[in-house]
Amino acid sequence: MNGVRRPITPAAAVRLVAQRELGARLRTRGFLIGTAVILAVLAAYLLFQAALVNNAQRTTVGLTGQAAAIAEPLRAGAGQLGLDVETRRVADAAQGSADVESGDLDVLVSGSPANLRVQVKSELDRELEAVLTGISRQEVLSAKLVQAGLNPAEVMRDVDAARIQVTAFEEHDPAQGQRTVIALVMMFLLYMGITAYGSLVAQGIVEEKSSRVVEILLSTVRPWHLLLGKVIGLGLTGLVQLAILGVAGLAMASATGVLTITGVATTTLLWGLVWYVLGFFLYATVFAAAGSLVSRQEDVQTVLTPVSMVLLVGFIAGFTVVQEPEGTTATVLSLLPPLSPILLPSRIATGSAGPLEIVAALVLTLAAIAALTWLGGRVYRAAILRTGSRIRLKDALRA
Amino acid sequence: MGERTLEIDRVSKRFGDVVALDAVTFDVRPGELFGFVGSNGAGKTTTMRIVLGVLAADAGEVRFDGAPVTHETRTRIGYLPEERGLYPKMKVLDQLVYLAQLHGVPLNDAHRSAELWIERLGLTERRRDEVQKLSLGNQQRVQLAAALVHGPDVLVLDEPFSGLDPIAVDVMSEVLREKAATGVPVVFSSHQLDLVERLCDRIGIIRSGRIVACGSAAELTSGASVRITVRAPGAPAGWASALPGVRVLAENGDGTVVELAPGTDDQDVLAAALATGPVREFTRHHPSLTELFRSAVTEGAGT
Ligand SMILES: Nc1ncnc2c1ncn2[C@@H]1O[C@H](COP(=O)(O)OP(=O)(O)OP(=O)(O)O)[C@@H](O)[C@H]1O
Ligand SMILES: [Mg+2]
Numbered sequence: 203m204n205g206v207r208r209p210i211t212p213a214a215a216v217r218l219v220a221q222r223e224l225g226a227r228l229r230t231r232g233f234l235i236g237t238a239v240i241l242a243v244l245a246a247y248l249l250f251q252a253a254l255v256n257n258a259q260r261t262t263v264g265l266t267g268q269a270a271a272i273a274e275p276l277r278a279g280a281g282q283l284g285l286d287v288e289t290r291r292v293a294d295a296a297q298g299s300a301d302v303e304s305g306d307l308d309v310l311v312s313g314s315p316a317n318l319r320v321q322v323k324s325e326l327d328r329e330l331e332a333v334l335t336g337i338s339r340q341e342v343l344s345a346k347l348v349q350a351g352l353n354p355a356e357v358m359r360d361v362d363a364a365r366i367q368v369t370a371f372e373e374h375d376p377a378q379g380q381r382t383v384i385a386l387v388m389m390f391l392l393y394m395g396i397t398a399y400g401s402l403v404a405q406g407i408v409e410e411k412s413s414r415v416v417e418i419l420l421s422t423v424r425p426w427h428l429l430l431g432k433v434i435g436l437g438l439t440g441l442v443q444l445a446i447l448g449v450a451g452l453a454m455a456s457a458t459g460v461l462t463i464t465g466v467a468t469t470t471l472l473w474g475l476v477w478y479v480l481g482f483f484l485y486a487t488v489f490a491a492a493g494s495l496v497s498r499q500e501d502v503q504t505v506l507t508p509v510s511m512v513l514l515v516g517f518i519a520g521f522t523v524v525q526e527p528e529g530t531t532a533t534v535l536s537l538l539p540p541l542s543p544i545l546l547p548s549r550i551a552t553g554s555a556g557p558l559e560i561v562a563a564l565v566l567t568l569a570a571i572a573a574l575t576w577l578g579g580r581v582y583r584a585a586i587l588r589t590g591s592r593i594r595l596k597d598a599l600r601a
Numbered sequence: 602m603g604e605r606t607l608e609i610d611r612v613s614k615r616f617g618d619v620v621a622l623d624a625v626t627f628d629v630r631p632g633e634l635f636g637f638v639g640s641n642g643a644g645k646t647t648t649m650r651i652v653l654g655v656l657a658a659d660a661g662e663v664r665f666d667g668a669p670v671t672h673e674t675r676t677r678i679g680y681l682p683e684e685r686g687l688y689p690k691m692k693v694l695d696q697l698v699y700l701a702q703l704h705g706v707p708l709n710d711a712h713r714s715a716e717l718w719i720e721r722l723g724l725t726e727r728r729r730d731e732v733q734k735l736s737l738g739n740q741q742r743v744q745l746a747a748a749l750v751h752g753p754d755v756l757v758l759d760e761p762f763s764g765l766d767p768i769a770v771d772v773m774s775e776v777l778r779e780k781a782a783t784g785v786p787v788v789f790s791s792h793q794l795d796l797v798e799r800l801c802d803r804i805g806i807i808r809s810g811r812i813v814a815c816g817s818a819a820e821l822t823s824g825a826s827v828r829i830t831v832r833a834p835g836a837p838a839g840w841a842s843a844l845p846g847v848r849v850l851a852e853n854g855d856g857t858v859v860e861l862a863p864g865t866d867d868q869d870v871l872a873a874a875l876a877t878g879p880v881r882e883f884t885r886h887h888p889s890l891t892e893l894f895r896s897a898v899t900e901g902a903g904t
Contacts, residue, residue, distance in 0.1 A: 209673050210705040218702050226691070414686025418747060421653040422676045422704050587655060 215423050219431025220438065223406070227439040237443055244451050252458035261285065261330060264292040264307040268314045272337050276311075279333040287330070316341040377463045378552075384467050385524045385548035387451070388474045391444060392544050393517040395478055397510060399440035400485045404493030404506055406432055407586070411497050416586060425583045433486040437479065444478050470551040480564075481543025484571050485509065487578025494585040495593045505592070516541040520548060527554035537563050539570035605631040605666055607652070607755050607786045612661030614647055614810075621647045623810040624661065629755075629786040634777060636801035637790040638890075640898055644810040645790040646683045649759050653680050665755060676704045679753030681761050681789075685744045689733035693724060693743050696732060697750045704751035711750070718746040722772065737764055745773065749780070756780055758789035762796060774800055798890040806897050813897050822893055827861045828886040829870060835878025844873055855881070 210218075227233055261280075265273055273289040280287035292298035292310065301307040302321050309326065311334065313319040318338050320326060344354040410416040419428055448471040455461035492505040519541065523532040527549045536545035536555065542563045549555040555563075577599075584598040607629040614622040622644045629635040637645050650656040652663050654675050663670045665677075687696055694715055701711035719728050722742040727735055732743060741764050748758065756777070762770055777800065781787045791797050797804060798818050806814040806821075814821055831841070834855040841857055842849050846865030851858040861867060867885060874880045 208705050209676060210703065214705075215703065218699070222699055409689075413689050414682065414684040415688050417650075417653075417655055417682045417684065417686055418680060418700065419703070420655055421678070421680045421682075422700075424672065 210422075212424070212427055215427040216431040216434065219423065219428055220435035223432055223435025224438055227402070227436065228442070233439070233443070237446055240447055241450055244447070245454055248451075248454050248458050248460050251460045260288060261308045261327065262288045262290060262306075263330075264290050264298045264301060264310040266292040266295045266298050266310065266312045269311045269318060272311070272315050272318070272334075275337050275340070276333060279336060280330065283329050283333065285327075285329055285333070314341075316345065377466070380461060380463050381466060381552045382524055384461075384463075384470050385527070385551035386521075388470055388551055389517070389520045389524065389544055389548045391447060392474060392478055392481060392547060393513060393520070395440050395444050396481045396485055396543065397513050399436050399482060400489040400509070400513075401502075401506060402439075403433060403436050403486050404489040404502055405499065406436065407490055407493035407582075408496060408499055408502050411494065411586065411589065412499060414589075420587065425586055426579060429487070429490055429579060429582050433483070433490065437482045437486065440482060441475065441478060444475060448474065466551065466553075470547060473550045474547045477543045477547045480567050480571065484539065484543060484567060484574060485513070487575045487582070491578040491581035491585070491598075494582045495595065495598065497589045497592075501592060512540050513544070516544040520545055524548050524552065527552040533559065537566060539563075539567045542567050605754065605784065605786065606664075607757075607788065608662075608664040609648065609652065610662045610664060612648065612651055612658045612663065614644075614651060614656065614659050621810050622651070622658075625807065625810065625812055626661075627805045627812055627815050629788045631784045631786050632781050633786055633802045634781045634800055635786070635788040636797035636804040637788055637807065638792070638794060638797055638804060638894060639790075639807035643807045645807060646759055647810075648807070649680075649683075649757050649788075649790070652757055653678060655682075676751075677754040679748035679751065679756045679758075681744055681748040681758040683759035685740060687732045687740065687743060687747065690731050692729055692731055693735070694719065694728045696743070697746055700747050701750040704753075706751050714750050714752065715746070718750055721776070722746050723769075738766055738769060741765060742769060745776070749776070754785060756785055756787040756789070758787070760791055761789050762791055762793055770796070794890045794894055804890065806894060808898055814893075818890060822888050822890070826863060826888070827865075827867065828888070829859050829861065829867060830882060830884045830886070831857045831859065831870065831874050831880065832882035833857070833874045833877050833880045836874060837877065840877050841870065841873065844870060 263276065265276075270291055273291075276289060277287055290307070292301070292307070295310075295312055298307060298310040298312070299321055302310045302323055305323065308322065309330065310321040311318055312321075316338060318334055320331075320334060344358075347354040347357055410419065416428075423431075452461070452464070452467055452471060455467070456464050461467055488509055489506065492509055493502060495505050496502060516535075519535050523535060523545050526532055532545070532549060532554070535541050536549050537559065546555060546560070546563050550560065581595065581598045585593045609625055609627055611624040611626050612622055613620075613624055625644065625648055627635075637648070639645055647656065651658045652670065654670070654672065665674050668674070691699070697715035697718065698708070698711045701714055702708060706714065716728075719725055722745060724739065724742055724746070727739060732740060735743065745758075745761060748756065758777075761773055761777075765773060774796070777787055777789070781802075801818070803815065803817050804821060805812055828850070832855050833840075836855075836857070838852065839849075841847055841852075841859050844859075846862040847870060848860045848862070849857060850860050859870065861870070871880070871883055874883070
């Protein structure tokens, strides 16, 4: 048996540690249930949104008597204004009035096209009123044109051909609302992912410390490799989860019709995954260093609080950033390395981060990762084998 | 020194003001079972941790096979730490395979070796159980398997017998003997001195961070004072007290226990006893390791 054993390379050691971490996490019930619960919440939210989109703005208009003739121009006119109008023939005017009172119908239109009478429960939508008025006037105009011996169709073609010219200084994006939602969801997922998996790094390290298995591990693996393997393993687990949630969420949102800008969402998701990896590596070694300072699971929370606070500040700032992604505050905050992973993807989603800003944030974050990994690794190495009371950061750094 | 010898050469270690190890020196030869004994806090665990590189020595060197022990050599050591530690939520088999792989054993061999040790140590029923669900003694067996699973070239075991039932003690002794027989140097610490005496080829006694005695059990006990029980029914009380180099430890009825100063001839005692009449019993006691240990540990304890 002695013959087959050969010295283990650093890469192999890191891979083994990462594999164990990945296997141990992916197979747990916690991971499966957690992913399923988040997916269920996401699905419920999307279905709710879809129902709102489909029903809230839909207006049902009942047409009775001669008014039935305006169904076609009504739908066309409403369509131009982006109103969702459904027309329904109502045979009995009295029944129609009752339906309006009970709420089954939003609007009941009766009378001749030139002289429309409208019944509503309390108030007629302004835009709908304009459409109906337009139809009525059109009707009157057509009658006058015929009287004057003109062909209404020809006149109307000329009238319709008249166009105003608009010059916009900024491009209007009709999907801005969707972009904001995507930005919020992405920010939430990043905050949750980095916090949850960062804490798992710390917990895993304390578990190794409190169970003393670390002594056996460190008699064959270097501290550095153990740390790196753990961080990579947990980072991959988080990435898998984020990818599952992202892809499933995207598919559901597109299927339910809530999301119409799939391209933007996909780009955001890809950027989100990139920033998750960066953010995780930025925080993982800090979480690891914090975890290595204590020896009992009960003490983990105290050492993690300062780190979690920074993430939480980023998350809270994120709501302002999403609302005003172009502002100076948003730009500056999203360029600060500790906050970039949470804030920048949102600004990418809202379309407010230029390529230069993205590159700057990437460079700054990578530099911060290098610095924090070096520092965190140092603390970890000094503290990992010292059990007992909590180790002070100063002592660990000096060692 | 010879091939495949583990040498601890003038290793010193301080913890603040506490001198834990003071130029500790001994060697464990290939195929040898070396018992490492000493009171609580004497420095056994510290020495072993330094051998495994878990602690860094302030001075001195650990060598194996003539060369200083490096990280690479350490993967060839099987280590049983004093504070047992395994992943509580990992299954026995997975755990052993993982540890073997970390020591550089390819997956298939790691599997085979893990199964082998599981069977050998009577853990077959529990191989798919999480370690935390095992009894303390069984966890201990898993821990031993973890030290052996990569087919180490050196064994360093810190109190391998603590917490084991008599059957497990037998299995453990047998395994250690067997490993030693393949030419592996084996060093273990223990407070069960009778076991150490029975099992070990050589013994090192450490006191307050210094090795105070080192050698085979026979060597260690040969220089010590000898005790003799004499049963001479006809002898008058105090018959032996006047003999030179003899100290009477107990005298009751027809039995007398005397202790001889080093260099005293026991035949003089026999002659004196015979002079009083018939001698029914004349028994020479070899001092046990326990007695030797007591004197080695207390000797000069005040200084
Ligand atoms: N991490 C540490 N920090 C400070 N002092 C320590 C540390 N580890 C050990 N010591 C001290 O070093 C000395 C030797 O301890 P060690 O654990 O090596 O003893 P031991 O021979 O293994 O004892 P035992 O039989 O109780 O296991 C003791 O005085 C102990 O207090
Ligand atoms: Mg000890």
